[in-house]
Amino acid sequence: MSDQLIQIEHLRKSFGGNEVLKGIDLTISRGDAIAIIGQSGCGKSVLLKHLIRLLKPDEGTVTFDGQDIATADSRWLREMRYRVGVLFQSAALFDSMSVAENVGLGLKESREYSPKQIAEKVAEKLDLVGLGSATNKYPSELSGGMRKRVGLARAIATDPEVLLYDEPTTGLDPITSDMINDLIVDLRDKLNVTSIAVTHDMVSAYKIADRIVMLYDGVVQFDGTPKDAQTTDDPIVQQFINGRAIGPIQVR
């Protein structure tokens, strides 16, 4: 089993004439904890969506465990998606379903578990995110932070090897953000997952990642440890991680 899990080569993607990704090269190894940082609209979420083929590359390839995912058949794709959990930016809970149904949906639709097994797994995952008592609530009754935690419980329901986080702390107060960060670190340590988080929250990035990748103008501008990021003399990275309005990065 190779150590490399995901390989992205020369990935390009445009939307209606606007080229967002202009040739991304990135290799992700098993056990990595990566934070992908960059300005809003720089294509971080677009990159994340390519990893599970919610979007297909215009050019270039994304390889997961040795398989080019653009050409994979639907069976392989389904199995791959079971191995990957995603926490969406807005949590993306199904509003017609209760918390427990949301968390258990993937298990139920896989048709591999009995209702009792599903209930047990759902309870276990909800306990893990500290929401054991919210099983029968509906998403509309939850706060933003609680929704994110339910989204996290849903993402880990199938015991994935890889977790993708799209802006896990955006829109949350600092205390809730920190709680989510703790959960992410906890999951990484307890479940030994590979985690890839897209964020522009540097506090969160330092806490949850041991590798920082910065996207700028559609390419990888920086790839290194959090320490390297803090000490690099790249003015673009420095401007971003220190949050300064003045510098080489133009605010769009």
Add this chain to the structure above:
Amino acid sequence: MNHALESLGRRGVNFVAKTGGIFFMMVKFIASLKDIPFSLRLIVEQIYLVGVRSLPLIITISIFIGAVSVWQAAYQFKFIGAPLRLLGQAVGKAVVIELAPVLSALVFAGRVGAGITAELGTMRVTEQIDALESMGISPIRYLVLPRVVASTLMLPFLVIFANFVAILGGVIVSVAGVAVSSETFLNGFRDSFNLSDFNNGLIKAAVFGFLIGIVGCYEGFNAGGGAQGVGKATTSAVVVASVLILVSNFVFALMLFRI
């Protein structure tokens, strides 16, 4: 001039893209039919939401369809001097062949087609469809299949009700407003009634229901840009479905009702 041409060109491209997209949605739906056994619960749920819940509306409009048809037919009969005993035949035919299927379909497009697009469009812009896909669940099987199956099955079912209720509305107006007895009206209706007309009306309704479901799902899946995008998609779903209903209805007339 250039501007007008450019805008015309863009509209042309959009039209082709939409036609292709709707066709592609049909293909994906047909490919998902093999998954019906795994989606029975979802289909039953949609049959209730789409079909049973539409019944009060269909019944209400049908009473008035029958009522106005009798009134207007009597008005025309008066001018051309046609005997009022033929009222039941004329109105009965019109209801069974055209009025019940087509008007029910247009109302169904407004209620169910718009509802499907608004729901799926909201799911699209709030990433719920992405979430389904990321969990290895096919949104076509989970969302499109149950809705399109339900609307295809339930519109004919609703049209059966619409036929009965419209004739009832017709009887009421003919007795109360035109002074034609219910026996005369219903005898006329019975004389002209033809089972193949009735069946053809239901076949049309099934096709209309299918088109409404497919267009509703297509527009919802392709909604973008927040609340405004969902609103636009919903409007578009009703417009496109209504046009398709009326165009295909004319094709049906040429095919099924030979002069």
